[in-house]
Amino acid sequence: MRSHAHPPTHATGLLRAARATTLRRIAGLTGHVDELVAASLGSNADDEHDPEGATIAFERSQLDSLVRQAREQLAEIDAAEDRLAQGRYGLCETCGLPIALGRLEARPTARTCIACASDGARRSRRSP
Numbered sequence: 001m002r003s004h005a006h007p008p009t010h011a012t013g014l015l016r017a018a019r020a021t022t023l024r025r026i027a028g029l030t031g032h033v034d035e036l037v038a039a040s041l042g043s044n045a046d047d048e049h050d051p052e053g054a055t056i057a058f059e060r061s062q063l064d065s066l067v068r069q070a071r072e073q074l075a076e077i078d079a080a081e082d083r084l085a086q087g088r089y090g091l092c093e094t095c096g097l098p099i100a101l102g103r104l105e106a107r108p109t110a111r112t113c114i115a116c117a118s119d120g121a122r123r124s125r126r127s128p
């Protein structure tokens, strides 16, 4: 067995749990989308002038963006599993130091350590 820069022993479990949560979220969201579509088909097709139709369209676009986020999360989980397979999981992609276990537990797909993440956030005000 090769010795890696020790990833948390339960990294596989963390990622598996994150994947299950994300898949459940996608299933729930797409279920909602289906309901909305059914609801909008059921209402008088005149959606432009129907306030309910406008609400449905709004909810639909909110749901679509949530689904998109969840799918991106899924892609992050795939990438994290690749890193795990290659023995690079849990190492910061910026400075190469191990990422704190607490951070990985809260966010198993984290690519950077807390210090680099907050540096990046300061530089580019993007979401965490």
Ligand SMILES: [Zn+2]
Residues within 6 Å of the ligand: 092, 093, 094, 095, 096, 097, 112, 113, 114, 115, 116, 117
């Ligand atoms: Zn770092």
